[in-house]
Amino acid sequence: MEQQFSYRKYVWQQFKKNRPALFAFRFISVMATIALFANIIANEKPLYCSYKGETYFPAVREYAVDLGIVQWPAELLNLSWKSEEYESVIWAPVPYGATEFDFMNDKYRSPFDDQDVASARWHHWLGTDEQGRDVLSGVIHGTQTAFLVGIVSVTITLIIGILLGSLAGFYGDFDLKISRVRFWMNIVFIPIAFFYGFQVRAYTISDSFAESAYFGFGQIFLSFFIFLLALTLLNFLLWPFKKIPFLGKKVALPLDLIINRIIEVVVSVPGLILIMAVVAIIAKPSIFVVMILIGLMGWTGIARLVRAEMLRVRKMEFIDAAKSFGFSDFRTIFIHALPNCMTPVFIAAAFGIAGAILTESTLSFLGIGVAPEDVTWGSLLNAGRSNQHAHWLILTPGIAIFLVVTFFNLIGEGLTDALDPRQKK
Amino acid sequence: MFKYLLKRILFFIPTIWIISLLTFVLSVSSPGDPVELLLNTAGENGQNADKQAKQVEYDEMREKLHLNLPVFYCSISSLSEPDTLYKIPKKLHRENLSRLLDLYGDWNLVSDYYYALHSLDNEINLFIVSDSLKNQLIELKQNITDLYFKHDDAVVQDRILKIKEFTTVIHVAEKEASQLASKYEALHMSEVTWKSYYPSLHWYGMNNQYHIWLTNLLKGDLGISYYKKQPVLELIGDRIVPTVLYSFLSIFIAFIVSVPLGLNSAVNRFSTKEKITTVVLFVLYSLPSFWIGTLLVNYLTNPLYLDWFPSKGIKDFEDSASLLEKFVNYSQHMVLPLFCYTYSSFAFISRQMRGSMLQTLGQDYIRTAWAKGLGPKQVYWKHALRNSLLPIITLMASVFPSLIAGSIVIEFLFTLPGMGLLAYESEVSKDYPVIYIIMLFSAVLTLFGYLVSDILYALVDPRISYSKK
Numbered sequence: 070m071e072q073q074f075s076y077r078k079y080v081w082q083q084f085k086k087n088r089p090a091l092f093a094f095r096f097i098s099v100m101a102t103i104a105l106f107a108n109i110i111a112n113e114k115p116l117y118c119s120y121k122g123e124t125y126f127p128a129v130r131e132y133a134v135d136l137g138i139v140q141w142p143a144e145l146l147n148l149s150w151k152s153e154e155y156e157s158v159i160w161a162p163v164p165y166g167a168t169e170f171d172f173m174n175d176k177y178r179s180p181f182d183d184q185d186v187a188s189a190r191w192h193h194w195l196g197t198d199e200q201g202r203d204v205l206s207g208v209i210h211g212t213q214t215a216f217l218v219g220i221v222s223v224t225i226t227l228i229i230g231i232l233l234g235s236l237a238g239f240y241g242d243f244d245l246k247i248s249r250v251r252f253w254m255n256i257v258f259i260p261i262a263f264f265y266g267f268q269v270r271a272y273t274i275s276d277s278f279a280e281s282a283y284f285g286f287g288q289i290f291l292s293f294f295i296f297l298l299a300l301t302l303l304n305f306l307l308w309p310f311k312k313i314p315f316l317g318k319k320v321a322l323p324l325d326l327i328i329n330r331i332i333e334v335v336v337s338v339p340g341l342i343l344i345m346a347v348v349a350i351i352a353k354p355s356i357f358v359v360m361i362l363i364g365l366m367g368w369t370g371i372a373r374l375v376r377a378e379m380l381r382v383r384k385m386e387f388i389d390a391a392k393s394f395g396f397s398d399f400r401t402i403f404i405h406a407l408p409n410c411m412t413p414v415f416i417a418a419a420f421g422i423a424g425a426i427l428t429e430s431t432l433s434f435l436g437i438g439v440a441p442e443d444v445t446w447g448s449l450l451n452a453g454r455s456n457q458h459a460h461w462l463i464l465t466p467g468i469a470i471f472l473v474v475t476f477f478n479l480i481g482e483g484l485t486d487a488l489d490p491r492q493k494k
Numbered sequence: 495m496f497k498y499l500l501k502r503i504l505f506f507i508p509t510i511w512i513i514s515l516l517t518f519v520l521s522v523s524s525p526g527d528p529v530e531l532l533l534n535t536a537g538e539n540g541q542n543a544d545k546q547a548k549q550v551e552y553d554e555m556r557e558k559l560h561l562n563l564p565v566f567y568c569s570i571s572s573l574s575e576p577d578t579l580y581k582i583p584k585k586l587h588r589e590n591l592s593r594l595l596d597l598y599g600d601w602n603l604v605s606d607y608y609y610a611l612h613s614l615d616n617e618i619n620l621f622i623v624s625d626s627l628k629n630q631l632i633e634l635k636q637n638i639t640d641l642y643f644k645h646d647d648a649v650v651q652d653r654i655l656k657i658k659e660f661t662t663v664i665h666v667a668e669k670e671a672s673q674l675a676s677k678y679e680a681l682h683m684s685e686v687t688w689k690s691y692y693p694s695l696h697w698y699g700m701n702n703q704y705h706i707w708l709t710n711l712l713k714g715d716l717g718i719s720y721y722k723k724q725p726v727l728e729l730i731g732d733r734i735v736p737t738v739l740y741s742f743l744s745i746f747i748a749f750i751v752s753v754p755l756g757l758n759s760a761v762n763r764f765s766t767k768e769k770i771t772t773v774v775l776f777v778l779y780s781l782p783s784f785w786i787g788t789l790l791v792n793y794l795t796n797p798l799y800l801d802w803f804p805s806k807g808i809k810d811f812e813d814s815a816s817l818l819e820k821f822v823n824y825s826q827h828m829v830l831p832l833f834c835y836t837y838s839s840f841a842f843i844s845r846q847m848r849g850s851m852l853q854t855l856g857q858d859y860i861r862t863a864w865a866k867g868l869g870p871k872q873v874y875w876k877h878a879l880r881n882s883l884l885p886i887i888t889l890m891a892s893v894f895p896s897l898i899a900g901s902i903v904i905e906f907l908f909t910l911p912g913m914g915l916l917a918y919e920s921e922v923s924k925d926y927p928v929i930y931i932i933m934l935f936s937a938v939l940t941l942f943g944y945l946v947s948d949i950l951y952a953l954v955d956p957r958i959s960y961s962k963k
Contacts, residue, residue: 342933346933460792
């Protein structure tokens with residue numbers, strides 16, 4: 070039978086040879102599962118309950134409520150879950166919420182102390198903090214936050230990095246030719262488009278930021294879209310002028326130079342300090358803002374890698390072939406050239422997730438950019454600092470951060486070995 | 495070569511300029527009125543004479559901070575927006591007017607309303623009332639003050655209604671109050687015109703806030719801290735020594751240890767000992783420094799567990815102590831913070847050194863060196879080391895920013911009075927000028943780091959040709 074060669078299969082085979090990396094991959098998969106099902110594993114709401122003749126699945130419903138799909142039914146809205154009488158009920162494996170106060174067991178109750186709980190079922194297996202919040206539940210929900218931070222910020226990093234890196238690498242300083250009239254008129258057009266995108270909508274944006282970070286970034290995204298739309302429309306106006314020989318003469322746009330300057334600016338400001346500076350302005354900082362800021366700071370490495378790969382790839386024959394077929398630049402870059410530049414990107418993404426989680430936990434450790442109700446590994450660790458006896462508050466979140474960061478780094482190493490045989494020992 | 499260096503330095507300037515612009519934009523968009531934050535006069539209550547004195551003080555401070563000037567050389571705004579909005583003294587009033595303008599789009603009506611409000615305010619302030627009506631007057635004044643900050647239609651309508659009620663009760667400034675009401679009515683009726691969607695560019699010339707800010711910056715005037723009321727330059731000057739000392743010491747130690755370590759680990763890469771070293775380095779590299787710091791502070795400086803080191807990073811001895819005592823004391827204090835500063839960059843550099851050494855060992859000239867009969871010492875330490883050190887030079891630059899960022903956590907943990915702790919403190923107390931200047935400062939330092947490492951690289955590595963690239 071004919072064996073079909075699959076690149077993905079080959080990489081997986083190579084990756085499997087690296088035993089620590091494979092172990093790390095499995096461990097991270099388990100952690101990701103915990104993150105995904107955090108609300109079911111640890112929740113103060115029951116998994117299933119029969120209450121006043123109706124059947125509910127509150128812990129599952131919580132996902133939908135968090136996403137804004139459904140609302141709590143009125144009879145469940147202000148329910149104190151623990152003190153109600155149910156006809157039948159199944160509690161979550163860890164029957165405490167991350168932000169639930171257990172006033173019977175507050176003031177740093179150690180896991181090994183006697184706890185004021187009904188039975189071993191309700192034991193705080195990792196102790197509690199000052200307000201009686203369950204540390205195990207905090208660590209489980211912190212896993213969710215950490216993975217969310219890693220995924221969201223690295224996604225942003227990838228989008229910006231790949232886009233700018235491939236443009237800079239493919240066009241270089243000389244290959245993007247635009248007509249003279251476009252070159253000069255766009256210096257005027259960009260401020261005008263900026264006016265329509267951002268200036269006109271300035272108060273809409275700031276009002277929605279005051280409401281919530283989601284709306285705020287949504288509005289900024291919309292503004293950016295309007296900016297691009299306005300710029301495109303304005304550029305259509307120049308169509309007739311291109312026919313005049315002097316104005317229509319092509320000049321090179323030094324895209325590589327511009328993008329490299331942008332990279333230099335972003336790289337030069339230490340990310341942590343810039344995030345601190347921006348968070349200081351924002352009225353309602355939240356984890357979501359921090360995630361986005363980490364993403365906006367971290368794309369430079371990926372852009373550089375993609376650019377370097379693109380410089381190599383664009384000289385290859387198949388790119389010439391694509392060009393000679395008359396494919397558009399867009400198609401040549403993103404369908405033909407880019408897939409051949411992705412090797413270092415996967416590696417950088419794995420390391421990037423580790424870095425993003427580390428940055429976020431540093432910030433929440435310092436208490437910067439976290440709302441008081443957010444529970445993250447960093448904020449748990451910070452809570453442990455104020456009580457020197459509370460080793461369970463210092464050790465567990467710290468070990469969690471360390472393991473996740475190490476294992477993402479290990480995956481990065483494994484990917485390096487599997488994807489990039491040039492660097493092989 | 496010279497050309498390359500010149501080009502490199504020329505590119506350095508626009509980058510710094512853009513960063514300064516970014517800093518300025520952030521500092522302009524920070525919330526609150528800088529003048530009031532500096533004068534500590536948030537809220538506008540008080541007696542007449544007091545109020546006037548405060549107004550004078552406010553204007554003086556505003557002049558001193560050059561906030562009476564336009565923000566930038568030019569501005570893009572809608573045609574409906576006047577180019578003289580910056581002349582309205584109070585920042586919060588200005589913002590509210592700009593809001594109203596955004597809502598209704600006719601500057602003439604907005605300014606009519608503002609003047610009506612102003613004249614009502616003045617009229618009421620001159621008025622002295624009998625004790626029985628005092629409470630009403632206070633409430634009336636409160637309502638008027640509110641109007642300066644509100645733009646939401648329902649709220650404004652409500653306040654105006656209340657003002658009208660109170661003025662008829664007290665019999666004061668009824669004319670002004672109804673004037674205000676009619677002006678607001680006119681404003682409210684007006685439609686947003688095409689003018690709001692028509693961009694216009696204003697040119698203000700050199701006499702603007704940014705220009706003065708930038709020239710002051712170059713002269714060394716970095717602004718005044720809101721919280722400590724001290725010049726920022728002084729604050730940074732007080733705090734820079736520990737940070738620089740620790741950073742340089744830790745870079746030095748990291749390089750001294752990690753170069754031979756990385757080299758050895760690459761050379762004997764098949765021995766068990768080196769395999770363990772690699773694993774340890776990897777673990778060290780991923781250990782978060784804030785966690786290690788917390789553990790060290792909690793378990794090594796604590797009478798409950800092991801009280802080996804002092805927990806604070808500053809000296810605690812009399813000035814009369816002998817030199818040896820001072821030295822011992824200083825070094826005791828420095829061990830833990832220095833360890834935290836160093837270990838992660840040390841692990842990073844070692845790993846890089848190992849990688850770069852491995853690459854060098856695969857080169858042809860190493861085989862040549864072996865072939866001509868050189869001993870291991872000659873081959874590794876002379877031929878291989880030199881070339882594998884080259885990429886490490888560039889690391890200097892990238893280690894530096896992470897040290898500045900790391901200093902925040904470590905100085906916070908050990909209460910070391912350095913730049914990082916200053917950044918943290920000003921973040922917590924919302925001391926914007928200090929945060930932004932630290933940001934600018936660290937960016938400039940980092941850029942210098944890159945510049946120096948690029949130049950060094952160009953000097954040491956003769957293989958790279960810079961003429962074409």
